[in-house]
Amino acid sequence: MNFLNSQAVDDIINLALSEDIGAGDITTNALIDENAKAEAIIISKADGIISGLPVAENVFRKLDKNLIWQPHKSEGDKAAKDDLIAEFSGLQKAILTGERTALNFLQRMSGISTAAFKFTEAVKETNVKILDTRKTAPGQRLLDKYAVKMGGGTNHRIGLFDMAMIKDNHIKAAGSILKAVEKVRAGIAAGTKIEVETSNIDEVKEALEAKADIIMLDNMTLDIMRKCAAIINHNALVEASGGVILDKIKLIAETGVDFISVGALTHSVKALDLSLYIK
Helix, strand or coil, rough: CCCCCCCCHHHHHHHHHHHHHCCCCCCHHHCCCCCEEEEEEEECCCCEEEHHHCCCCHHHHHHHCEEEEEEEECCCCCEEECCEEEEEEHHHHHHHHHHHHHHHHHHHHHHHHHHHHHHHHHHHCCCCCCCCCCCCCCCCHHHHHHHHHCCEEEEECCCCCCCCEEHHHHHHHHHCCCHHHHHHHHHHHCCCCCCEECCCCHHHHHHHHHHCCCEEECCCCCCHHHHHHHHHHHCEEEEEEEEEEEEHHHHHHHHCEEEECHHHHHHHHCCCCEEECCC
16 A cells, blocks of 8 residues: 555645644744745754655645655655755745644654664564554554655554454453454454464463464563464464563564564654755
Protein backbone atom coordinates (compact mmCIF):
# COMPACT_ATOMS: atom_id res chain seq x y z
CA MET A 1 0.00 0.00 0.00
CA ASN A 2 1.27 3.46 -0.88
CA PHE A 3 0.34 5.12 2.39
CA LEU A 4 0.75 8.69 1.17
CA ASN A 5 -1.51 8.32 -1.88
CA SER A 6 -4.66 7.65 0.08
CA GLN A 7 -7.78 9.57 0.95
CA ALA A 8 -7.02 8.94 4.62
CA VAL A 9 -3.76 10.91 4.42
CA ASP A 10 -5.47 13.70 2.50
CA ASP A 11 -8.06 13.85 5.27
CA ILE A 12 -5.31 14.02 7.91
CA ILE A 13 -3.75 17.02 6.15
CA ASN A 14 -7.10 18.77 5.75
CA LEU A 15 -7.91 18.24 9.42
CA ALA A 16 -4.53 19.57 10.53
CA LEU A 17 -4.91 22.70 8.41
CA SER A 18 -8.45 23.27 9.60
CA GLU A 19 -7.34 22.84 13.22
CA ASP A 20 -4.57 25.44 12.84
CA ILE A 21 -6.17 28.00 10.53
CA GLY A 22 -9.73 27.94 11.84
CA ALA A 23 -11.52 31.07 10.63
CA GLY A 24 -8.26 32.46 9.22
CA ASP A 25 -4.61 33.28 9.89
CA ILE A 26 -5.25 36.71 11.38
CA THR A 27 -1.56 37.66 11.66
CA THR A 28 -0.57 36.77 8.11
CA ASN A 29 -3.80 38.09 6.61
CA ALA A 30 -3.20 41.47 8.27
CA LEU A 31 0.45 41.73 7.25
CA ILE A 32 0.87 40.17 3.82
CA ASP A 33 -0.52 41.31 0.48
CA GLU A 34 -2.76 38.77 -1.24
CA ASN A 35 -0.47 38.44 -4.28
CA ALA A 36 2.94 38.75 -2.59
CA LYS A 37 5.40 36.01 -3.56
CA ALA A 38 8.27 34.54 -1.55
CA GLU A 39 10.97 31.89 -1.65
CA ALA A 40 11.67 29.61 1.30
CA ILE A 41 13.99 26.80 2.36
CA ILE A 42 13.84 24.00 4.91
CA ILE A 43 17.11 23.23 6.70
CA SER A 44 18.04 20.34 8.97
CA LYS A 45 19.35 21.40 12.38
CA ALA A 46 20.40 17.87 13.35
CA ASP A 47 21.48 14.56 11.81
CA GLY A 48 18.64 12.25 10.88
CA ILE A 49 16.59 10.41 8.29
CA ILE A 50 14.16 12.46 6.24
CA SER A 51 10.58 11.42 5.59
CA GLY A 52 7.34 13.28 5.01
CA LEU A 53 8.45 15.65 2.25
CA PRO A 54 5.43 14.82 0.04
CA VAL A 55 3.16 15.52 3.02
CA ALA A 56 4.80 18.89 3.68
CA GLU A 57 4.53 19.75 -0.01
CA ASN A 58 0.86 18.81 0.03
CA VAL A 59 0.22 21.13 2.96
CA PHE A 60 1.58 24.12 1.06
CA ARG A 61 -0.04 23.08 -2.22
CA LYS A 62 -3.48 23.04 -0.61
CA LEU A 63 -2.91 26.72 0.18
CA ASP A 64 -1.22 27.55 -3.14
CA LYS A 65 -1.93 25.22 -6.05
CA ASN A 66 0.80 26.88 -8.11
CA LEU A 67 3.55 26.27 -5.56
CA ILE A 68 6.98 25.44 -7.02
CA TRP A 69 8.55 22.73 -4.86
CA GLN A 70 12.11 21.41 -5.16
CA PRO A 71 13.18 18.75 -2.64
CA HIS A 72 16.92 18.31 -2.10
CA LYS A 73 16.50 15.01 -0.25
CA SER A 74 14.55 11.90 -1.15
CA GLU A 75 12.42 9.96 1.28
CA GLY A 76 14.64 7.85 3.55
CA ASP A 77 17.77 9.91 2.82
CA LYS A 78 20.25 10.77 5.54
CA ALA A 79 20.55 14.43 6.44
CA ALA A 80 23.33 16.14 8.36
CA LYS A 81 23.12 19.33 10.38
CA ASP A 82 22.72 22.39 8.11
CA ASP A 83 21.75 20.30 5.06
CA LEU A 84 19.26 21.86 2.65
CA ILE A 85 16.17 19.67 2.69
CA ALA A 86 13.89 21.54 0.29
CA GLU A 87 13.40 24.90 -1.35
CA PHE A 88 10.15 26.25 -2.72
CA SER A 89 8.39 29.38 -3.86
CA GLY A 90 4.85 30.66 -4.12
CA LEU A 91 2.38 32.90 -2.36
CA GLN A 92 3.96 34.29 0.79
CA LYS A 93 0.67 33.99 2.68
CA ALA A 94 0.50 30.27 1.88
CA ILE A 95 4.07 29.69 3.06
CA LEU A 96 3.55 31.53 6.35
CA THR A 97 0.15 30.00 7.04
CA GLY A 98 1.24 26.44 6.20
CA GLU A 99 4.66 26.58 7.87
CA ARG A 100 3.80 25.10 11.26
CA THR A 101 1.54 22.35 9.95
CA ALA A 102 4.05 21.29 7.29
CA LEU A 103 6.91 21.24 9.79
CA ASN A 104 4.84 19.35 12.36
CA PHE A 105 4.34 16.52 9.87
CA LEU A 106 7.89 16.62 8.52
CA GLN A 107 9.61 16.80 11.92
CA ARG A 108 7.55 14.01 13.50
CA MET A 109 7.85 11.70 10.51
CA SER A 110 11.60 12.32 10.17
CA GLY A 111 12.00 11.70 13.90
CA ILE A 112 10.27 8.34 13.56
CA SER A 113 12.40 7.43 10.55
CA THR A 114 15.53 8.40 12.44
CA ALA A 115 14.59 6.21 15.40
CA ALA A 116 13.70 3.29 13.12
CA PHE A 117 17.04 3.63 11.36
CA LYS A 118 18.95 3.49 14.66
CA PHE A 119 17.17 0.32 15.75
CA THR A 120 17.52 -1.43 12.39
CA GLU A 121 21.20 -0.49 12.20
CA ALA A 122 21.78 -2.05 15.62
CA VAL A 123 20.55 -5.46 14.38
CA LYS A 124 21.80 -5.28 10.78
CA GLU A 125 24.19 -8.20 11.32
CA THR A 126 21.22 -10.46 12.15
CA ASN A 127 18.11 -11.49 10.23
CA VAL A 128 15.83 -9.88 12.79
CA LYS A 129 13.28 -7.32 11.62
CA ILE A 130 12.26 -4.29 13.67
CA LEU A 131 8.48 -3.91 13.88
CA ASP A 132 6.31 -0.94 14.72
CA THR A 133 3.15 -1.20 16.85
CA ARG A 134 -0.31 0.38 17.10
CA LYS A 135 1.07 2.90 19.63
CA THR A 136 0.79 5.70 17.09
CA ALA A 137 -0.56 9.24 17.20
CA PRO A 138 -4.36 8.95 17.00
CA GLY A 139 -5.51 9.62 13.46
CA GLN A 140 -1.97 9.62 12.04
CA ARG A 141 -1.19 5.91 11.96
CA LEU A 142 -0.58 5.72 8.22
CA LEU A 143 1.96 8.55 8.41
CA ASP A 144 3.68 7.04 11.45
CA LYS A 145 3.95 3.62 9.83
CA TYR A 146 5.13 5.08 6.53
CA ALA A 147 7.88 6.88 8.45
CA VAL A 148 8.95 3.61 10.08
CA LYS A 149 9.35 2.07 6.62
CA MET A 150 11.41 5.02 5.43
CA GLY A 151 13.79 4.38 8.33
CA GLY A 152 14.21 0.73 7.41
CA GLY A 153 11.70 -0.75 9.84
CA THR A 154 8.90 -3.20 9.05
CA ASN A 155 5.20 -2.52 9.49
CA HIS A 156 3.30 -4.83 11.80
CA ARG A 157 -0.49 -4.93 11.41
CA ILE A 158 -2.05 -1.62 10.44
CA GLY A 159 -5.03 -2.05 12.73
CA LEU A 160 -7.37 -4.54 14.34
CA PHE A 161 -8.61 -5.68 10.95
CA ASP A 162 -5.62 -7.17 9.12
CA MET A 163 -4.21 -9.72 11.58
CA ALA A 164 -5.53 -11.52 14.65
CA MET A 165 -3.62 -10.67 17.81
CA ILE A 166 -4.67 -12.62 20.89
CA LYS A 167 -3.48 -10.72 23.96
CA ASP A 168 -3.66 -11.46 27.68
CA ASN A 169 -7.16 -10.01 28.17
CA HIS A 170 -8.47 -11.98 25.19
CA ILE A 171 -7.03 -15.15 26.72
CA LYS A 172 -8.70 -14.40 30.06
CA ALA A 173 -12.01 -13.84 28.29
CA ALA A 174 -11.73 -17.11 26.32
CA GLY A 175 -10.45 -19.21 29.23
CA SER A 176 -7.16 -20.37 27.70
CA ILE A 177 -4.82 -19.87 24.77
CA LEU A 178 -6.10 -23.04 23.10
CA LYS A 179 -9.72 -21.92 23.36
CA ALA A 180 -8.89 -18.41 22.19
CA VAL A 181 -7.00 -19.60 19.11
CA GLU A 182 -9.73 -22.11 18.28
CA LYS A 183 -12.48 -19.47 18.47
CA VAL A 184 -10.53 -16.87 16.53
CA ARG A 185 -9.53 -19.33 13.81
CA ALA A 186 -13.18 -20.31 13.37
CA GLY A 187 -14.25 -16.69 13.09
CA ILE A 188 -11.72 -15.20 10.66
CA ALA A 189 -10.97 -15.58 6.96
CA ALA A 190 -8.79 -18.52 5.98
CA GLY A 191 -5.13 -17.55 5.68
CA THR A 192 -5.35 -14.69 8.21
CA LYS A 193 -2.35 -14.84 10.53
CA ILE A 194 -2.88 -15.43 14.24
CA GLU A 195 -0.43 -14.09 16.79
CA VAL A 196 -0.55 -15.00 20.49
CA GLU A 197 0.97 -12.98 23.32
CA THR A 198 2.76 -15.12 25.92
CA SER A 199 4.49 -14.24 29.18
CA ASN A 200 6.13 -17.54 30.21
CA ILE A 201 7.34 -20.90 28.90
CA ASP A 202 4.09 -22.72 29.67
CA GLU A 203 2.11 -20.24 27.62
CA VAL A 204 4.60 -20.58 24.76
CA LYS A 205 4.07 -24.35 24.77
CA GLU A 206 0.30 -23.86 24.71
CA ALA A 207 0.53 -21.39 21.83
CA LEU A 208 2.64 -23.92 19.93
CA GLU A 209 0.08 -26.61 20.58
CA ALA A 210 -2.61 -24.27 19.27
CA LYS A 211 -0.53 -23.80 16.09
CA ALA A 212 -0.30 -20.02 16.34
CA ASP A 213 1.45 -18.46 13.36
CA ILE A 214 3.40 -15.99 15.49
CA ILE A 215 4.23 -16.20 19.18
CA MET A 216 4.98 -12.99 21.03
CA LEU A 217 7.40 -13.19 23.94
CA ASP A 218 6.20 -10.33 26.11
CA ASN A 219 8.45 -8.71 28.71
CA MET A 220 10.67 -11.76 29.15
CA THR A 221 14.29 -11.87 30.25
CA LEU A 222 16.95 -12.62 27.67
CA ASP A 223 17.49 -16.07 29.13
CA ILE A 224 13.79 -16.97 29.00
CA MET A 225 13.49 -15.59 25.45
CA ARG A 226 16.41 -17.78 24.40
CA LYS A 227 14.76 -20.86 25.92
CA CYS A 228 11.41 -20.05 24.32
CA ALA A 229 12.96 -19.57 20.87
CA ALA A 230 14.62 -22.98 21.23
CA ILE A 231 11.32 -24.58 22.26
CA ILE A 232 9.48 -23.00 19.30
CA ASN A 233 12.28 -24.20 17.02
CA HIS A 234 10.99 -22.47 13.87
CA ASN A 235 7.52 -24.04 14.18
CA ALA A 236 6.17 -20.50 14.48
CA LEU A 237 7.59 -17.04 13.98
CA VAL A 238 8.79 -15.38 17.18
CA GLU A 239 8.34 -11.76 18.19
CA ALA A 240 10.00 -10.13 21.21
CA SER A 241 8.12 -7.26 22.78
CA GLY A 242 8.03 -5.07 25.85
CA GLY A 243 10.44 -2.51 27.26
CA VAL A 244 12.75 -2.65 24.24
CA ILE A 245 15.49 -0.02 24.28
CA LEU A 246 18.27 0.65 21.81
CA ASP A 247 21.07 -0.44 24.15
CA LYS A 248 19.44 -3.84 24.55
CA ILE A 249 18.21 -4.49 21.02
CA LYS A 250 21.17 -6.50 19.72
CA LEU A 251 21.12 -8.80 22.76
CA ILE A 252 17.44 -9.49 22.13
CA ALA A 253 18.11 -10.17 18.45
CA GLU A 254 20.71 -12.76 19.42
CA THR A 255 18.18 -14.86 21.41
CA GLY A 256 16.77 -16.42 18.23
CA VAL A 257 13.67 -14.29 17.66
CA ASP A 258 12.49 -13.25 14.19
CA PHE A 259 11.02 -9.86 15.07
CA ILE A 260 11.38 -7.22 17.74
CA SER A 261 8.51 -4.78 18.15
CA VAL A 262 9.40 -1.32 19.41
CA GLY A 263 6.55 0.87 20.60
CA ALA A 264 8.95 3.74 21.25
CA LEU A 265 9.39 4.26 17.50
CA THR A 266 6.05 6.04 17.45
CA HIS A 267 4.70 6.54 20.97
CA SER A 268 7.61 8.60 22.34
CA VAL A 269 9.42 9.80 19.25
CA LYS A 270 11.73 12.82 19.34
CA ALA A 271 10.96 15.10 16.42
CA LEU A 272 13.87 15.87 14.11
CA ASP A 273 14.95 19.50 14.41
CA LEU A 274 14.10 21.25 11.12
CA SER A 275 13.60 24.93 10.38
CA LEU A 276 11.94 26.91 7.60
CA TYR A 277 13.36 30.25 6.49
CA ILE A 278 11.97 32.83 4.10
CA LYS A 279 14.77 33.95 1.76
